[in-house]
Amino acid sequence: MSLTPTRDYLNATSLKSEMAAFSSPAANPELSPIPKVGDHFPESDQLPQLQSLNNSNRPVIITFLRHCGCPFAEKAFQSFRSLSDAHPDTTFIAVSHSNQEDTEEWVVSVGGTGDVEIVIDPERTLYAKWGLGFSSYWANMGPMTLWKALKLGSDELIYNRPTKSGYRWQTAGSFAVDVDGTVKWAYVSGNAPDIAKFEDGLKAVGKGKKRRVRKSQDARRSQEVRKSQEVRKSQEVKEGSEVKESQEVKEGQEVKENLEAAKRQSQEEVHASSPSNAAFTV
Structure with missing residues (x-):
């Protein structure tokens, strides 16, 4: 077992x-x-x-x-x-x-x-x-x-x-x-x-x-179980940190893209409203 x-x-x-x-x-x-x-x-x-x-x-x-x-x-x-x-x-x-x-x-x-x-x-x-x-x-x-x-x-x-x-x-x-x-x-x-x-x-x-x-096998087994639990906990913490970091990077990228899109839209609106681009009817 x-x-x-x-x-x-x-x-x-x-x-x-x-x-x-x-x-x-x-x-x-x-x-x-x-x-x-x-x-x-x-x-x-x-x-x-x-x-x-x-x-x-x-x-x-x-x-x-x-x-x-x-x-x-x-x-x-x-x-x-x-x-x-x-x-x-x-x-x-x-x-x-x-x-x-x-x-x-x-x-x-x-x-x-x-x-x-x-x-x-x-x-x-x-x-x-x-x-x-x-x-x-x-x-x-x-x-x-x-x-x-x-x-x-x-x-x-x-x-x-x-x-x-x-x-x-x-x-x-x-x-x-x-x-x-x-x-x-x-x-x-x-x-x-x-x-x-x-x-x-x-x-x-x-x-x-x-x-x-020579050595208590009970103590050794307890150490093995405890070590296994600590390793598993460490892995879970590491995986959680990686997921969090990935989410933060993704969110940062989305914010950046939204800012760039807003900037482009603002520039287009300014360009469309300038006199050189106005439409005149004679």
Whole structure:
């Protein structure tokens, strides 16, 4: 997935989609119990990575995001991606219930996928299989949640982004599945700011020690995105200046031509009214 934003994400949404994120669907998929530690993972064709655990010999850490645009989902995804870069011996899967296009655009806007595999589940059937339904208004919009959202923005410059698809009420959850298909760690967020500690999931499948990474890939991705945005903004300013300059030249030329035309007309009128050109009738 490219790290270059395809368009200005912050200006590409509508009030209608924002309001839709606060609604609830007409029908919800049937909710299964949340998998407990020791359970076999919920079977689904949407997660073929879990069907070949023995062959890959790689445990899986899977996180179900709240919705694309949520600042807490962004914070969680950044942490998740950072661990995926440091643990190539583990499969990291992030599930989104926003649609394909909006998810891809959001992922680009927050720095790219890294080594995380993205699974799209707009019908939320996977969420339901793993026991993740909707949470309460208080858990998502309570004063503590709003205060933590403001603090996340002031401390880490992670702010709410437009929610172009998906639901703000969706509960987040994360799980670790060992190579034998056993759930070794499960964490369901109690409210929007409640972000799982993915390191605990890695420890549960015996992958707790992080490799040292020479340079933060998250920081590098952020720099690439920021540089791309600055270049694009500079180009827009340059193009705007060129258009303005061209318009000024054109307007100046038109003024000059109008003055010359007025001058010629005045000369013709003076010439026509002179005695030498008067018509006499005898």
